[in-house]
Amino acid sequence: MDLKIILILSLSHVFTDLTGTALPAMMPFLKNSLQLSYTAVGTVIMVSNMTSSIIQPFFGYLSDKVEMKWLLPVSVILTCLGFSFLGLASSLVVLLILVVTNGLGIAVYHPEGTKIMHYFTGSRMATGMSFFQVGGNLGMAIGPLFITYAIALAGLRGTLFYLILGIPTLTILLLFLRELTLPGRGERGSLREEKRTSPGSGNKIWGPMSLLVFAISMRSWAHMGLITFVPFYYIHALNGDAITAGRLVFVFLIGGVVGTLFGAAIADRIGHKSYFALSMILSVPLLLLFLQVRGIWVFVDLFLIGLLLISSFSVTIVMGQTILRHRLGMASGLTMGFVIGMGGIGAGLLGIVADSWGIMTVLKLIAFMPAVGFVPILMIPYRFNPGGSRKGG
Numbered sequence: 001m002d003l004k005i006i007l008i009l010s011l012s013h014v015f016t017d018l019t020g021t022a023l024p025a026m027m028p029f030l031k032n033s034l035q036l037s038y039t040a041v042g043t044v045i046m047v048s049n050m051t052s053s054i055i056q057p058f059f060g061y062l063s064d065k066v067e068m069k070w071l072l073p074v075s076v077i078l079t080c081l082g083f084s085f086l087g088l089a090s091s092l093v094v095l096l097i098l099v100v101t102n103g104l105g106i107a108v109y110h111p112e113g114t115k116i117m118h119y120f121t122g123s124r125m126a127t128g129m130s131f132f133q134v135g136g137n138l139g140m141a142i143g144p145l146f147i148t149y150a151i152a153l154a155g156l157r158g159t160l161f162y163l164i165l166g167i168p169t170l171t172i173l174l175l176f177l178r179e180l181t182l183p184g185r186g187e188r189g190s191l192r193e194e195k196r197t198s199p200g201s202g203n204k205i206w207g208p209m210s211l212l213v214f215a216i217s218m219r220s221w222a223h224m225g226l227i228t229f230v231p232f233y234y235i236h237a238l239n240g241d242a243i244t245a246g247r248l249v250f251v252f253l254i255g256g257v258v259g260t261l262f263g264a265a266i267a268d269r270i271g272h273k274s275y276f277a278l279s280m281i282l283s284v285p286l287l288l289l290f291l292q293v294r295g296i297w298v299f300v301d302l303f304l305i306g307l308l309l310i311s312s313f314s315v316t317i318v319m320g321q322t323i324l325r326h327r328l329g330m331a332s333g334l335t336m337g338f339v340i341g342m343g344g345i346g347a348g349l350l351g352i353v354a355d356s357w358g359i360m361t362v363l364k365l366i367a368f369m370p371a372v373g374f375v376p377i378l379m380i381p382y383r384f385n386p387g388g389s390r391k392g393g
Contacts, residue, residue, distance in 0.1 A: 005120045006128060008176055009113055010135035012076060015169045016109045017139030018146060019083040019102055019162065021253075023048055025144035026086070026159075029151055030095065040092055044099055049344040051103025056337020060111035063329030071112040072180065073173050078105030080166030087156035107337060114332035116180055118321055129314040130264030134257055137310065141253035144246065209323050211376040213334055216316050218373030219280065220343030221350075222287070222309060225366040226252060228347045230302065233359045238294065251299050255306025256313070263311030272315050272322075273382045279312040280370040280377065287367035291360070309370065319382060 027041050036044075063071065082102025089095035117132045150158030173180070230252065231245035267275035286305045293301050320335035321328050354362045 005176070005179060006117065006131050008172055008180070009117055009120075010131050012072070012109075012169050012173060013113060013132055013135035014139040015165050016076065016079050016106055016113075017136040018143045018165070019079055019139075020052065020106060021140045021143035022083070022147035023086075023099070023102075026147050026151060026156075029156055030086070030089070033156055034089065034092060034095065036092060044092075044095060045344075047096055048099050048103050049341055051100050052106040053337040053341030053344065056107045056110055056341075057330055057333035059108050060115075060327070060329035060331070060333030063112050063115060064327045069177060069180075071108055072116070073170060073177065075105045075109035075112065076166060076170045076173060078102065079109065080105070080162060080170065084159055084162040084166065087151075087159035110336045111329040111332040114317055114321070114336065115328040118328050127264045127268050129318050130260050133264075133314040133317070134260050137253065137257040137260055137313070141250055141257060145250065205323055208380045208382065209320065209331075209334070211380045212316065212319055212323065213339060215276070215280070215373040215376045215380075216335055216339040217342040217346075218369045219309060219312070219316075220339045221346035222283070222366050222369040224340075224343035224347040225350050225362065225369070226302075226305070229350065229354065229359055229362050229366075232354075233363055234298070237359060238298070248299065248302055252302045252306040253310075255303040256310030259307035259309075259311030260313055262307075264314045267312070267315045272319050273377065273380060276312045276315055276319065277374055277377045279308050279315075280374045283309045283370045284367060287363075287370070291363055291367070319380075323382070 024045060027044065030036065030044075031041055078101050082098050082100070082105055086095065086098050086102070089098055114129070114132065117129055120128065146161075147158070150161045152158075154161070227249055230248055234240040234245040234248055263275060263279060283305060286301060286308060290298070290301050290305065317332060317335045320331035324331035324334075350362050350365065353365065
């Protein structure tokens with residue numbers, strides 16, 4: 001593993017995903033400032049989700065077809081400018097333009113970033129990818145806290161503090177751009193040659209990839225469902241306060257940060273598919289237990305759920321890149337952005353369930369989603385040799 005390049009990519013991932021969870025956290029402030037309706041608030045979040053997540057496979061496809069060295073710096077520029085000026089938006093239209101700009105930056109960054117990471121992880125693919133993913137998980141965890149303190153310090157203009165983080169991130173990427181793009185050319189060439197000499201391979205990869213995407217989508221539904229509805233459960237069912245409810249989400253995401261590091265190392269030893277399956281099925285009893293515990297055990301159990309459920313994130317990226325080994329950008333777009341977008345859609349559908357049957361019903365459904373995803377994992381043809389080669393499909 002090239003630790004210097006991995007560190008650079010991980011730090012840039014922190015900044016990129018720092019904006020992802022910050023937008024929902026600042027929407028109450030924007031609602032008051034711009035006098036937005038709840039429909040407008042929902043539209044802003046939907047547009048952000050569509051531009052930052054759902055369209056990632058398109059940029060992955062583009063990255064696979066054309067080698068563009070400038071994609072990473074451009075993605076950071078779009079992410080930084082789009083979010084830094086959100087607090088200065090004078091109308092809903094301006095707000096949406098900035099949200100789209102920020103979302104496009106996030107969508108461009110992830111397929112290209114994970115594709116480059118593929119060439120620097122060495123034989124311990126999941127472990128190397130976990131360092132990259134931990135950056136994203138950490139950014140998502142501290143995003144709401146950072147924007148809250150920024151707004152408390154400077155009002156909505158506090159979004160300009162993101163320039164202080166974005167400019168150094170962009171500078172580092174530009175300084176090391178040559179090192180980020182030159183390695184892997186020989187391997188890319190050999191993969192293109194292998195693709196040309198492997199007729200019919202496309203028929204063998206999309207079946208396993210579809211199973212993998214479905215399984216990850218179930219994990220993403222549970223993930224986004226917990227982030228969305230755990231605060232409401234804590235406030236309305238456990239009679240907690242809103243501030244502590246926000247801390248619960250932070251604890252859940254920090255559990256994911258820790259789990260991503262440990263889970264990837266274990267997966268590289270016992271096998272990616274085996275670890276993904278175990279992490280999903282073992283999450284179910286913890287999710288059911290969450291509905292029974294009270295007091296400090298609510299935090300402990302939710303931390304363990306995050307530790308286990310989110311721990312397979314980098315593992316599934318590697319699985320996708322192994323199955324679609326000729327289309328690394330597409331694999332990254334599908335296993336990251338697309339499934340996160342599906343999780344957002346799932347959270348919206350769960351909201352309809354909550355309105356009709358209550359929060360408890362939603363959390364019970366979430367508890368069994370990893371079990372639903374467990375079944376297709378077992379059906380994926382995926383061979384793994386610890387310390388050796390991985391063969392998908």
